[in-house]
Amino acid sequence: MELKEVLRFADEKVFSTTGKHLDDLQEAILKEAVQGRKYAAKVAKDRGCSEGYVRVAAAELWKILSEVLGEEVSKVNVRAILERAKFYNFSPTIDSENVTVNNHVNFCQEKTRSPASPAKSEQTPDKPQIDLGDAPEIFTFFDRTPELSTLENWITVDRTRLIALLGISGIGKTTLSLRLIDEIKTQFDCVIYRSLRFSPTLDATLTNLLQIFSQTSEIPQNTDTKIFQILDYLRNYRCLIVLDDVQMLFSIGHLAGNYKSECEDYRLFFKLIAEVCHQSCLILNSWEKPREIARLEKDDRPVRSIVLSRLEVAAAKEILREQKLADEKTWSTLIDIYQGNPLWLELTATLIRELFGGRVAEFLQCEMPILDESLQFQLSQPFGRLTVAELAVMVHLANQHEPVAVSQCFNKIPYSPSEIVNAVRSLGNRFLLDAIEREKITLLSLNPVVKQYVKTQFS
Ligand SMILES: Nc1ncnc2c1ncn2[C@@H]1O[C@H](COP(=O)(O)OP(=O)(O)O)[C@@H](O)[C@H]1O
Ligand SMILES: [Mg+2]
Known part of the structure; x- marks a missing residue:
């Protein structure tokens, strides 16, 4: 509001x-x-x-x-x-076209209906119920101070209900969200982390959440009822829920952020989280921007998104130091080539240790960038999801020496201007291309690692 x-x-x-x-x-x-x-x-x-x-x-x-x-x-x-x-x-301003749940439109009426048996009833704010499921353990964490403080502010001051934490694979979304949990967990009654890496149905995810919320009471059969019970918990308790790997809900071979048919009902669930009044926050980690996020943000809902970019040089150097690399003077060059992406740096550092005895200067003698096999595998995942038009745009951009305007792609790629524009936008929502404004023109380019990947795999 x-x-x-x-x-x-x-x-x-x-x-x-x-x-x-x-x-x-x-x-x-x-x-x-x-x-x-x-x-x-x-x-x-x-x-x-x-x-x-x-x-x-x-x-x-x-x-x-x-x-x-x-x-x-x-x-x-x-x-x-x-x-x-x-x-x-007042009546909530929920888009009735999309709300079919139980014919239950005015959620405010639900206020008096308390959750069946709140697992949290005896807990104090200092002792939140925490269930991080299979979250990875975080051993080291550098930098990300501005991002942490932005997120903290959105959650604790602005009371944002839905946050999308976005960015290319390996940039540090999982790590950052777990660090955030660690910093603010005492402000919540309940903190949950779950990965959606195996594309669970919404029903399965809701069942899982309800099992955590109400460990003793019976879980309803019906998905609609599950949604309403979850919303009750989110209203009556302050919960922080991180759903990671949300990109796995989106379909392969379609433009970014399109739900698989069996996952389509997540769209409504996320919309309800944004629009219904409650005191909790849901964070969605994804390397594809969910489509409804942009619309909800525009509608001035308590919804925000943040795109993670490269780690600061000092922090990236700490990663290389941990990996015991030599030739510190050359580290900035290495960090620049690998875009300050912590995962790309970790994988490349392992290669440098194994093959070059940790000597970065010697590694940099090779024609850059070298893509380690596991780095190629990392990149193959988002690339495996592209439409043919998106791939054609990527191949075209990989062969350019300078950034190019969108209109310069027309006639060079065998697709209509509409298809090309949609493909470019979708690639942006996958964080695979860089767009810069120069003299009131948007110019597109690929970073050296992605460019190299496209050239080796598709040219
Ligand atoms: N801020 C950070 N400080 C140190 N290491 C980091 C940081 N962010 C990410 N990493 C490391 O980079 C790798 C990828 O991070 P991860 O959070 O899994 O990325 P994403 O979820 O975006 O794919 C992990 O090994 C993680 O330990
Ligand atoms: Mg992750």
Whole structure:
């Protein structure tokens, strides 16, 4: 919900109960507090009064809002309570065309229906229930400070309900999400990590989640009922759920982000997570951008996406140091060639150790980039999913020495301009090509590793 909307709603509620609108000072305090900011010093400075005065006014405001909204309001929970109250006040704006679940449109009615037997009822916020399933153990973690703080902010301050953590395979999505869990787990009642690498049906995933949420109660048979039970948990408990390898839900040989027919109902589930009011967060890790994410982001839902790019040079050097490589002076070149991709660097470092005794300078004498066999295997996975038009675009780009405009691909590839444009967009959603703006023109190119892969495999 937009800040303006939250403020307007608070004012309307206060006015309808007390007959008085919020005054300027109360509005200023509320504005800062709902954005999760420390308000006392700023509001005092802006209004030329003392911080003490602002604090007293704030205490009075929380009291009024608590009375008006019927629950204890403080600076910490004011946004969540206002959003929830607004949601329960009005019908949700769910796209009815897509909601067929149980003919059950107004989820707010569900508020009073508590989960059957909450596994979490006796737990305190310091002791969240954590189930990381088969998540890999993280031994080392470097950098990613800005990404961690962005994610933390979205989750804890903005109360974002659905986040897509995106980027090419090996860039560090799994590692980052596990690190994030480690940093913020105490703020949740329940933390779950699951990989969808074997493309489970939505029903199987929901059953799995319900088994964690309610260990003792019976799991309903029906998928619709499972969805509603999950939403109940997400509403009544603060849960953080990471679903990894979401790309495995998408079909091979179609443009990026198209669900396999047997996984199509995930689309509705993710949409509900974004649109229905609850206090939890679902993170989707994927090397293909789910299509609905862009639409939901545009609609101003509590939905965000972040694309992971290369590791910082200093962090990438730490990876090479761990691998005990020599010739530190040449490491920056190596990092640049392998795009600061931690997995590509790890695989290449192993090759350098095994064949060149760890001497990076000697390895760099070879014609670059050398693609280790396991690196080729890594790249074969996204490439195995491309449409023929996408592959044709990649082959065309791999043969260019300079970045080219999209229109320069027309007539060079045996596909219509529409097919080429769609293919380019889809490749962007797979993070396989680089697009830069130069003099108001979008120019496309491939990074050296991907270029080399295309040349060796498809030319
Ligand atoms: N920030 C990081 N610091 C150190 N190693 C990292 C970091 N991010 C990723 N790695 C390493 O890179 C490899 C690939 O990371 P992973 O998270 O599995 O990528 P993705 O999930 O995007 O495919 C793993 O071996 C991981 O240990
Ligand atoms: Mg991963």
